[in-house]
Amino acid sequence: MFQIDPMARTPIYEQLTAQIERLVLLGVLQPGDALPSVRNLSCELAVNPNTVQKAFNELYQRGVLAAVPGRGCFVAPDAREHLQTVGREKLDGFRELAHELLLAGISKKDLIDAIDQADKKEGEAE
Amino acid sequence: MFQIDPMARTPIYEQLTAQIERLVLLGVLQPGDALPSVRNLSCELAVNPNTVQKAFNELYQRGVLAAVPGRGCFVAPDAREHLQTVGREKLDGFRELAHELLLAGISKKDLIDAIDQADKKEGEAE
DNA sequence: CTAACTGTATTATAACGCATAATACAGTTA
DNA sequence: TAACTGTATTATGCGTTATAATACAGTTAG
Numbered sequence: 001m002f003q004i005d006p007m008a009r010t011p012i013y014e015q016l017t018a019q020i021e022r023l024v025l026l027g028v029l030q031p032g033d034a035l036p037s038v039r040n041l042s043c044e045l046a047v048n049p050n051t052v053q054k055a056f057n058e059l060y061q062r063g064v065l066a067a068v069p070g071r072g073c074f075v076a077p078d079a080r081e082h083l084q085t086v087g088r089e090k091l092d093g094f095r096e097l098a099h100e101l102l103l104a105g106i107s108k109k110d111l112i113d114a115i116d117q118a119d120k121k122e123g124e125a126e
Numbered sequence: 127m128f129q130i131d132p133m134a135r136t137p138i139y140e141q142l143t144a145q146i147e148r149l150v151l152l153g154v155l156q157p158g159d160a161l162p163s164v165r166n167l168s169c170e171l172a173v174n175p176n177t178v179q180k181a182f183n184e185l186y187q188r189g190v191l192a193a194v195p196g197r198g199c200f201v202a203p204d205a206r207e208h209l210q211t212v213g214r215e216k217l218d219g220f221r222e223l224a225h226e227l228l229l230a231g232i233s234k235k236d237l238i239d240a241i242d243q244a245d246k247k248e249g250e251a252e
Numbered sequence: 253c254t255a256a257c258t259g260t261a262t263t264a265t266a267a268c269g270c271a272t273a274a275t276a277c278a279g280t281t282a
Numbered sequence: 283t284a285a286c287t288g289t290a291t292t293a294t295g296c297g298t299t300a301t302a303a304t305a306c307a308g309t310t311a312g
Contacts, residue, residue, distance in 0.1 A: 006271095011269085011270060011271085012270080012271075013270080013271090047271085047272090048271060048272045048273075049272095049273095050271075050272075050273090051270080051271060051272080054270090054271095068279090068280090069278070069279055069280085070278075070279030070280035070281080071279080071280060071281085072280095
């Protein structure tokens with residue numbers, strides 16, 4: 001269900017948070033759903049339990065996950081709303097990147113084409 | 127001419143490379159123009175000379191700068207072309223980010239609006 | 253030629269983030 | 283009770299970033 005690349009330049013715990021957020025947005029993980037336990041997931045990914053917990057901790061603070069000590073870790077009821085808020089905050093970075101690419105000579109049309117491709121891809125099952 | 131934030135999460139040498147690339151794209155630095163010497167710039171920015179050289183080294187490998195030992199460091203003749211190539215390579219990341227934002231519920235129109243804003247900003251003197 | 257500049261290279265050190273390892277404690281549940 | 287759950291702690295190793303102190307070679311103005 002989860003995949004990790006230990007050799008990537010992005011930290012493992014960030015790869016994990018990104019994947020979980022993605023699965024929630026895709027609806028694969030729905031509010032109330034239980035996640036693998038810290039120990040199980042760490043074993044499955046061949047990763048240290050602390051690393052998994054660090055990822056989960058990030059998602060608690062973002063309101064995506066909710067933990068119940070002794071029972072487990074679950075998708076928060078309002079996870080989607082929180083993730084949409086996070087998405088809004090990323091719009092600034094998107095705008096800056098667009099500006100940078102325009103400055104580098106990339107045409108406005110090419111950027112819009114890129115959005116179209118991403119949009120088409122989003123509609124598919126992937 | 128250059129500004130550095132030592133407290134930022136992005137490394138100093140990356141801040142430097144980004145600024146120099148930007149100045150070249152804006153035409154402030156033109157092919158053949160000399161850059162401040164490693165020692166002068168490191169002194170001006172209150173930064174270690176090695177850090178400045180690391181930034182310059184990056185730009186050598188990207189074909190943006192050309193060094194002449196004993197004389198100094200200059201903007202490469204084909205700096206813009208190299209930077210445009212770099213820009214093309216960043217299009218993939220742009221597309222991925224767009225896909226991510228669409229998944230988070232950001233509308234296609236909002237993304238295009240962001241591009242329009244970036245485009246308008248690019249036309250200005252800044 | 254000398255002095256002062258230029259880029260370049262080397263070694264050592266310190267700080268920080270990432271990840272691991274080994275435990276330990278408390279709550280839940282079959 | 284036993285086996286699970288999340289959580290917390292301390293220690294260690296590693297790579298990147300940045301600094302510091304040098305040293306060497308090429309260029310140039312005096």
